[in-house]
Amino acid sequence: MHGSSWGLGTSEGHPEERGSSFIIFFLLFLPLCFLCLPVVAREAPLEFNLEAFDMPGDGGGSIGLRWQFPPLAQLDHPSSYVYRIFMSAQQDGEWRQLAEFPTNTYYESEVSSPWWVWGAKSPARHFFQIKSNSDLQLANGKLYFFKVVLTDGQHTVASVVASAVPQANLFNWAKLNNLVFMLAFSATVLLWIRRARRNPHIFLRRIPGLDAVEEAVGRATEMGRPILYLTGSGELGGSGDPSNLSTIAATIILGEVAKRTASYGAALQIPHRAAIVMAICQEIVKEAYLAAGRPDTYKEDMNFFITADQFAYTAAVDGIMLRERPAANFFMGYYYAESLLLAETGATTGAIQIAGTDAEHQLPFFIAACDYTLIGEELYAASAYLSREPTLVGPLRSQDIGKGFLLVAMVLGSLLMTIGELLGTPVLRTALEIFSDFK
Amino acid sequence: MHDLARRLLGLDRRWIFLVIAFGTVLPLLYPLGLPIRVSPEVRKIYDYIERLPPGGVLVLSFDFEPAGKPELFPMAVALLHHAFQNNLKIVGVTLWPAGTGLAESILSQVAQEHGKVRGIDYTFLGYAPGEANAVISMGQDLSAAFPADHYGTKITDLPILQGIRSLRDVHYVISLSVGFPGIDTWYVYGKEKYGFELGGGCTAVSAPRFYPLLNTGQINGLIGGLRGAAEYEVLLAREGKAIAGMDAQSTTHFLIIVLLALCNFFSVFTRQTGRTRYR
Amino acid sequence: MVFWKRTLPVAITFMLGITFMLQYYVPHPASEALLREVSVWNQIIAGFAVILGVASLLQSHAQKIKRKAPGWGYSVVMYASMCSMLGFGIWSEGKGEGTAFGWLYTYTLVPLQATMFSLLAFFVASAAYRAFRARSPQATVLLLAAVLVMWGRVPLGEYLLPGIGQVSDWIMNIPNTAAQRGILIGISLGAIATSIKIICGIERAHLGGGQE
Numbered sequence: 002m003h004g005s006s007w008g009l010g011t012s013e014g015h016p017e018e019r020g021s022s023f024i025i026f027f028l029l030f031l032p033l034c035f036l037c038l039p040v041v042a043r044e045a046p047l048e049f050n051l052e053a054f055d056m057p058g059d060g061g062g063s064i065g066l067r068w069q070f071p072p073l074a075q076l077d078h079p080s081s082y083v084y085r086i087f088m089s090a091q092q093d094g095e096w097r098q099l100a101e102f103p104t105n106t107y108y109e110s111e112v113s114s115p116w117w118v119w120g121a122k123s124p125a126r127h128f129f130q131i132k133s134n135s136d137l138q139l140a141n142g143k144l145y146f147f148k149v150v151l152t153d154g155q156h157t158v159a160s161v162v163a164s165a166v167p168q169a170n171l172f173n174w175a176k177l178n179n180l181v182f183m184l185a186f187s188a189t190v191l192l193w194i195r196r197a198r199r200n201p202h203i204f205l206r207r208i209p210g211l212d213a214v215e216e217a218v219g220r221a222t223e224m225g226r227p228i229l230y231l232t233g234s235g236e237l238g239g240s241g242d243p244s245n246l247s248t249i250a251a252t253i254i255l256g257e258v259a260k261r262t263a264s265y266g267a268a269l270q271i272p273h274r275a276a277i278v279m280a281i282c283q284e285i286v287k288e289a290y291l292a293a294g295r296p297d298t299y300k301e302d303m304n305f306f307i308t309a310d311q312f313a314y315t316a317a318v319d320g321i322m323l324r325e326r327p328a329a330n331f332f333m334g335y336y337y338a339e340s341l342l343l344a345e346t347g348a349t350t351g352a353i354q355i356a357g358t359d360a361e362h363q364l365p366f367f368i369a370a371c372d373y374t375l376i377g378e379e380l381y382a383a384s385a386y387l388s389r390e391p392t393l394v395g396p397l398r399s400q401d402i403g404k405g406f407l408l409v410a411m412v413l414g415s416l417l418m419t420i421g422e423l424l425g426t427p428v429l430r431t432a433l434e435i436f437s438d439f440k
Numbered sequence: 441m442h443d444l445a446r447r448l449l450g451l452d453r454r455w456i457f458l459v460i461a462f463g464t465v466l467p468l469l470y471p472l473g474l475p476i477r478v479s480p481e482v483r484k485i486y487d488y489i490e491r492l493p494p495g496g497v498l499v500l501s502f503d504f505e506p507a508g509k510p511e512l513f514p515m516a517v518a519l520l521h522h523a524f525q526n527n528l529k530i531v532g533v534t535l536w537p538a539g540t541g542l543a544e545s546i547l548s549q550v551a552q553e554h555g556k557v558r559g560i561d562y563t564f565l566g567y568a569p570g571e572a573n574a575v576i577s578m579g580q581d582l583s584a585a586f587p588a589d590h591y592g593t594k595i596t597d598l599p600i601l602q603g604i605r606s607l608r609d610v611h612y613v614i615s616l617s618v619g620f621p622g623i624d625t626w627y628v629y630g631k632e633k634y635g636f637e638l639g640g641g642c643t644a645v646s647a648p649r650f651y652p653l654l655n656t657g658q659i660n661g662l663i664g665g666l667r668g669a670a671e672y673e674v675l676l677a678r679e680g681k682a683i684a685g686m687d688a689q690s691t692t693h694f695l696i697i698v699l700l701a702l703c704n705f706f707s708v709f710t711r712q713t714g715r716t717r718y719r
Numbered sequence: 720m721v722f723w724k725r726t727l728p729v730a731i732t733f734m735l736g737i738t739f740m741l742q743y744y745v746p747h748p749a750s751e752a753l754l755r756e757v758s759v760w761n762q763i764i765a766g767f768a769v770i771l772g773v774a775s776l777l778q779s780h781a782q783k784i785k786r787k788a789p790g791w792g793y794s795v796v797m798y799a800s801m802c803s804m805l806g807f808g809i810w811s812e813g814k815g816e817g818t819a820f821g822w823l824y825t826y827t828l829v830p831l832q833a834t835m836f837s838l839l840a841f842f843v844a845s846a847a848y849r850a851f852r853a854r855s856p857q858a859t860v861l862l863l864a865a866v867l868v869m870w871g872r873v874p875l876g877e878y879l880l881p882g883i884g885q886v887s888d889w890i891m892n893i894p895n896t897a898a899q900r901g902i903l904i905g906i907s908l909g910a911i912a913t914s915i916k917i918i919c920g921i922e923r924a925h926l927g928g929g930q931e
Contacts, residue, residue, distance in 0.1 A: 060746040135603045141748075169747045176744050183740075183911070190912045194921065244620070246906070246913050249922070276775035302788075306779040308797070309772055312507060312835035337619050338507065338645065338836060345842040348849065349453070359909075361902045362646050366843075369850045378905050392921050396912035403908045440635070453845035460844045474874035477884050506832035537769065538832075541815040541824040548816070569769065570762035577762055580755035585762070644872075651896040652903060667872055690875030692840065697866055699848045704862070707852050 049160035053147045057118055058176075061141035061169035062133035067109060068149055068160060069126050079104070081153045086129055089146045092162065096148070099131060104151070115434045118174045139167045175439035186403050193402075194395030201389050203398055208383045210355055210373035214254075217329035217353045218261040226328035227268035230255055231318065231343065232282060233334020233358065234311065236275040244335030246381065247359045251333035252281055253384035253393065254357070258331065259289035263298060271304045272321065274314045279304050315339040319346040332356040332371065333380065336363045344370035357383060410436055442713040445706040456699065463695040467687035476686060481654055482671040485639045485661030486522070488612065494527040496611035497604055501626065502534040502543035508618030508643060509542060514682035515641045515669035516546050516616055522676055524554040529600050530562040531610070533586075535574055535621040540567045544590060558591070560599050566590035571621040572629040579607040579634040607634045616641040616663075623650060627658055641668065729920035736918030777801070864890055 049068040056063040066086065082104050087096040109126040112119060131147075133139045145167070149160040197203055221228045232255065235248030255271065262269045271286070273279035283304045290299035307317045319342065322330070330347040332340070332354065340356075340363040347354050348370050356367035357375030367374045375383050378400070385393035414433050421429035492498070500519065504512045523530055532547045534540055544564050551562050558564075565586040568574035577585035582605060583595045595601055604610060613636050615626040623640040631638040637660055640650055644665025653659045663672055666689060669682035739757070742750050780794040807820040815821035853859040870876035871887025916922035 058746060060748050060751060135605075135609065171745060171747055173744055173746045180744055186908070186911060187915045190915050191919065194916075246909050249913065276772065306775065308776060312832055315835065338643075338839060341839055341842045341846060342835070345846045348846070359902075359906055361899065362649050366846065370846045377902055378909065381909055392916060396909075396916065400905070400908045400912055404905060407904060440632075451848070453849070456845045456848055457841045460841050464840070472875065474878050476874050477877055479884075479888060506829040507836040509829060509833050510837065538828070541821065542829065544815055545825070568762065570758070570765040573758045573761035573765065576754060577758040580751060580758060584755060584759050648891060648895050649899050649903075651891055652900045655892065655896055686874055690873040692844075693869045693873045694875060696844050696847055697869055699844060700851055700862065700866065703848045703851070704853055 049149055049151075051147070051149055051160040051163045053145075053163035053165035055165055055168045055170075056130060057114075058170050058173035061167050062139045064131045064139060064145060064147070064165050064167055066129045066131065066147055066149065066163070067126055069123075070104075071151060071158065078153065082151055083153070084127070084129075085150045085152060086131070087148050087150060088131065090143070092146050092164070094146070099137070100129065102129075113439060115175055115178070115437065115439050116431050117177065118439075141167050141169050143167070178435050179438065186399070189399040189402055190396050192395075193399040194391055197391035197395035197398070201391060201394065203394050205382060205386045205394065205397065208375060208379050208386060210357065210375045210379065211383055211386060213353070213355050213373045214258060215261065217331075217355060218258065218265055218267055220353055221262075221328035222265040222267045224328045227270050227325060228258070228262055228329045228331070229318075229322065229325075229327040229347075229352075230258060230269060230271045230331040231333065232271070232273065232278055233332070233336050234274055234339070235278065235335045237277050237281070244360075247333075247335045247357075248278060250380045250384040251357070252278065252285055253388050253390070254331075254333050254380075255282055256285045256289045257387040259286045260293045263290045263293035263295040266295075266298065269303050270321070270325070270327065272314070272318055273304060273306050274309055274311075276306060279306050311337060311339055315342050318343060322346050322350055322352070326350045327352050330354045332358070332367065333375075334358065335360050336367075338363075341366040341370060442710060445709045445713070449703065449706045449710065459695055459699075460692060463691040464688045467691050468684070471684070472687040472690065474687065474690065476667075476670050476674050476683065478671045478674055479668070481662040481664070482668050483661075483675065485519075485614070485663060486672065486675045488637065488639065488660055489519075489522055489526060489528070492526065492528055492611050496528050497531060497600075497609070498523050498528045499531045499533065499607070499610050499613040500547075501613065501615040501617075502532060502539050502546070503536055503615050503617035503619075503622045503625075504542075505536050505538035505618065506542055510685075511643045511666050511669065512616045512618060512641060513542075513546065514666065514680050514685070515663045515672060516543075517550055517680060518669060518672040518676055518678070518682070519614060519616075519641070519663075520547065520550040521554075521678060522672075524550065524556055524561070525676075528611075531600070531604075532562065532564040533578070534567050535571055535625065536618075537567050537569070540590070559589075559593060563593075563598055563600050564590045565595075572625050575607075575621075575625055575629040576633070579630055582606050607636050610636055612637050612639065614639040614641065617646070618643055619646070623653070623659060627653060631658070639663075644668075725923070729923070733918055733920060736914075740918070773801075864894075 049071060051066065051068040054065050054067070055061075056065045080103075083101050084104060084107075085098055086100045088099050089096045107127050107129050108124060109128040110122045110124045112122055112128050131137070131139065139145065143166065144164055146162050146164045148162045151158045218228065232251040233244065233248055235244030235251075237245055237248050259269060261267075269286070271282055273282065283301070286303055287296075287299055290296050307314050321327075322343075323346065327347075327350070330343075330352045332343060332347075333356070336343075336358055337360070340358070340360070344354060344356065344367055354371040355373045355375075356371040357380035358364065358367060359377045359380055361377065364374065364376055368376075378397075381393070382397055385397045414436060417429045417433060421427065489498070500516070500523075502512075502516060520530065530547065530551075532543055534543045544566075547562060547564050548558075551558065556562055566589065568578070568585055570577070574585060582601065586595050588594050589598060607613065607630060613626060613630065615623045615638070617623050617640065623638075623642060626638055626640075630636065638658070639661045640653075640659045641663035642650060642665070644667065647662065647664030647668075650659065650662050650664075654662050663669060666682050666685050669680075670686045673680045673683050735757075739754070742754055777798070780797050782788075783794045784791050784798075804820070804823055807818070807823055811818035811820040813820070815824060851862060851865070853862050867883070868887045868890055870880065871883040871885075871890075877884045913922060
């Protein structure tokens with residue numbers, strides 16, 4: 002017999018004999034093929050394409066593992082399979098199991114990392130991060146070996162071994178957007194301070210409460226009663242203390258109020274809670290009286306220290322209000338729970354009250370109890386408006402620019418996200434990661 | 441009538457104080473016992489603590505002083521009861537110097553009720569000066585922030601803190617705060633950097649400002665004021681000072697609503713009758 | 720003198736300000752170690768600031784007593800209270816349980832502070848009655864929101880009007896959160912601007928002077 006066996010190739014047999022041989026072969030061979038198919042499928046290699054790499058933008062001690070889905074559909078009962086992660090300090094060394102999890106978890110698409118660091122996140126890949134903790138210490142600069150095993154307890158498929166070295170990084174690229182925005186805003190602030198120095202007449206809208214300042218000082222002079230000025234609970238010291246900004250604004254406004262009281266000859270009383278603020282206010286008031294041409298009427302004890310304790314201070318000031326019955330009360334700065342105790346007591350004495358604070362949780366009480374209230378940034382604007390200092394006017398303009406930028410970003414971003422969801426495309430969401438915060 | 445309305449508009453505030461006083465005291469003597477609905481933000485803290493493994497470490501920061509006691513003491517007690525019931529380990533700290541005595545007494549009192557042993561089941565590290573720096577210090581290295589606990593025991597000798605080198609190793613942090621430093625401090629200088637889960641408790645007046653943090657997941661739950669504390673007690677099925685205070689709060693709120701309605705009615709009435717008079 | 724009071728502090732502020740501004744972006748262990756060290760130093764300095772505060776308080780009240788200024792008797796009371804608290808605290812080694820220091824704390828400081836805070840309930844009522852009027856459309860909206868939240872936050876309100884609790888929650892979660900976010904953004908930008916000015920030495924209020 003020539004040619005290939007089984008009558009499939011050329012043969013010298015009769016064509017009809019050749020055809021029936023073929024049919025017999027096919028009828029015998031085909032069922033065997035079907036029977037063998039699962040065995041063939043089971044034995045085909047499951048490709049993981051495992052990658053191990055140093056996690057970017059961290060202080061070291063962390064490795065990332067990334068691998069593709071193997072074709073689980075080929076397996077019997079694919080849902081019973083789990084992944085196990087193994088690690089070893091030597092290539093052929095003892096393997097230690099680090100984790101075990103179901104095959105439908107730990108996808109690369111769930112990774113919280115921006116596109117400029119991670120690139121495209123494939124929904125067809127798994128990702129697992131190994132971090133140093135109390136049970137496991139990954140030393141920087143040392144090579145570690147990893148493998149991923151797919152198993153249901155009986156059958157096991159392992160990936161090829163991948164290795165990586167954890168390293169400490171010098172820059173966290175995930176925070177690049179944060180750095181860029183911070184530098185851009187800082188540059189804006191400095192630029193506008195410079196512009197304000199060249200042209201101090203940058204437009205600022207008139208704050209309504211400021212008209213009341215003149216009225217209050219005039220009223221106090223006519224009635225022959227003092228003016229009480231409080232600079233709030235800020236201490237101008239603590240790190241991250243939210244009161245710093247409003248306390249600075251309060252001291253600036255005090256300077257302007259002091260100039261007016263010096264001109265009118267009204268008495269000014271400034272009780273304090275913080276020694277540093279008192280020292281600053283002493284200088285400010287002295288300079289104000291000097292600028293108004295009335296250094297002779299300046300008294301050292303205009304600024305006096307009571308106590309640092311919140312409610313002891315409040316009780317003392319309430320006592321001053323009830324005894325001395327000032328004609329005008331100024332509550333400028335940052336306040337806590339004492340705001341209503343002060344404002345309500347002042348209201349009962351019939352004083353005209355002007356408040357200014359960025360403590361949003363106390364604003365309702367000032368609005369209810371005072372005649373005029375400078376809300377949030379109106380306080381900063383008031384200090385800039387009154388003093389026209391370039392270092393106050395410039396940052397105010399830059400903050401407006403910052404807020405404008407954020408407004409546009411929020412409106413556009415919401416629109417784009419909505420369009421993206423309607424169209425079912427993740428592209429826009431990826432683009433908007435520029436405004437996201439990553440660790 | 442016009443004159444009566446004007447007189448009532450200028451009512452001496454001492455009458456108002458008296459009305460509020462009665463409204464507060466009477467329900468304490470004759471409780472109403474009304475049901476309290478639990479809000480999602482309080483439930484989130486409860487559920488999270490329920491899911492913590494036994495032996496998990498909870499850092500409770502008592503960031504308040506005696507002024508905040510009426511609202512924050514009940515929620516501190518409720519949280520401690522819950523944590524001790526679930527065999528969690530409690531590490532107490534405070535960022536407020538005047539709160540040290542209060543924090544220590546609350547912790548010891550509740551721990552004693554559960555038969556917990558100091559140093560093994562709980563510890564009080566004390567006051568950490570520096571506000572934000574204290575949180576950063578704890579986040580970097582707990583023993584640098586607190587070489588010893590409040591009672592003078594070296595932190596490295598405390599069994600409860602074995603394996604806990606910094607805030608990165610704890611399971612949950614809850615800050616009960618009455619101002620600054622407080623929840624913001626723990627979030628900005630703590631969770632943002634060190635990645636632990638953070639919950640908050642605060643006075644009712646401060647609660648609105650923490651909703652942005654709550655809605656973005658920056659804090660995973662919020663117990664706001666006496667009402668929040670009462671909700672937590674309901675979840676624990678353990679009646680305490682908060683539930684007892686809710687009746688008083690109910691009547692006081694309604695008295696204020698009535699006063700608001702009255703003053704607005706009198707104000708409109710006097711304006712209308714005043715216009716009629718001068719036509 | 721100007722160098723020690725102005726130039727040197729400004730230079731230190733600038734160097735440290737820039738360093739720790741950048742430290743946030745550098746995850747390297749050396750950067751973390753630097754932060755750890757400086758945080759501990761800051762804690763030590765903050766501890767000393769407490770002493771400075773006490774010293775300043777004692778000094779100012781001493782002046783008042785010396786000059787027999789109006790109200791100097793209260794300064795004497797302040798001295799007596801502070802010295803007794805300090806004395807008992809040192810004698811008890813800072814321990815509160817079962818000590819005189821603990822007794823003073825629990826039976827004087829705690830009730831005094833809690834009482835002052837409790838005054839707020841009465842003051843809120845009198846301020847609301849006096850001033851919370853629907854004088855304008857905005858004031859009316861404010862009044863309505865306040866009434867709805869007050870009603871919805873108490874069990875009696877929810878008992879009388881079921882569902883009001885959800886209305887109150889909606890007000891807290893949606894309009895309130897939106898407004899708080901707006902204020903927070905504004906304040907945060909202001910804080911960044913002030914920090915830049917302080918780091919660059921433009922703002923020197925914390926040094927006892929005004930601007931540059």
